[in-house]
Amino acid sequence: SQTIHQWPATLVQPVGSPLSLECTVEGTSNPNLYWYRQAAGRGLQLLFYSVGIGQISSEVPQNLSASRPQDRQFILSSKKLLLSDSGFYLCACYTLNTEAFFGQGTRLTVV
Amino acid sequence: AQSVAQPEDQVNVAEGNPLTVKCTYSVSGNPYLFWYVQYPNRGLQFLLKYITGDNLVKGSYGFEAEFNKSQTSFHLKKPSALVSDSALYFCAAGKSTFGDGTTLTVKP
Numbered sequence: 448s449q450t451i452h453q454w455p456a457t458l459v460q461p462v463g464s465p466l467s468l469e470c471t472v473e474g475t476s477n478p479n480l481y482w483y484r485q486a487a488g489r490g491l492q493l494l495f496y497s498v499g500i501g502q503i504s505s506e507v508p509q510n511l512s513a514s515r516p517q518d519r520q521f522i523l524s525s526k527k528l529l530l531s532d533s534g535f536y537l538c539a540c541y542t543l544n545t546e547a548f549f550g551q552g553t554r555l556t557v558v
Numbered sequence: 559a560q561s562v563a564q565p566e567d568q569v570n571v572a573e574g575n576p577l578t579v580k581c582t583y584s585v586s587g588n589p590y591l592f593w594y595v596q597y598p599n600r601g602l603q604f605l606l607k608y609i610t611g612d613n614l615v616k617g618s619y620g621f622e623a624e625f626n627k628s629q630t631s632f633h634l635k636k637p638s639a640l641v642s643d644s645a646l647y648f649c650a651a652g653k654s655t656f657g658d659g660t661t662l663t664v665k666p
Contacts, residue, residue, distance in 0.1 A: 451601070453601075481653060489658045489659050490648070490656045490657060490658040490659060491602075491648070491650075491656040492656075493653065493654040496653070506654060535599075537601055537602065539601075539602075541653060545590060545592075545607060545609065545653075546604050546607065547592070547594070547602070547604055547653070548604070549594075549601030549602045549603070550601050551600055551601050552599070552600065552601050554599065
């Protein structure tokens, strides 16, 4: 089965600094990959998804961007972080059976 | 637009008692519905899904959910709760619409 690796687990960054969160997948090829943000331990907001290398769909306009440089790598970035970017970021991979595998998440605090 | 509602922020049950975590949905077309569980500072874990077929869906760790089209509900159930079931539970429709979560606390 798939394994999703996310790092770092926690991150504290100053306002205005850049961001790069990485997600990699093991155990499958051509995965559909998703980035979510979870605020205050509650519902997930879909940020970006990718069905293949170089293919990114954005669900919500915001201060963030995503890239898919390799088949099993999905990166979430920002050029200048805002306080409102704080949250718990989750990467997920969906199988053909629509079952989702989530990474362990990155808790980002912007100070 | 799709939406999922979990009307209870918190559900408390005693160990050994049955539990129900409620979910209602609003989607166009046939719903793809999911339940996930989240432990503190961890990612979500898939419990079960309804795509089509039997209205009673069985999932991981003894959980099951009943799809009710007329009531647009997909409640999560377990006949006998365990303390280790204490966690945050999310209902979702598709890949982009999640409820706000319900915190389940099972007391010994």
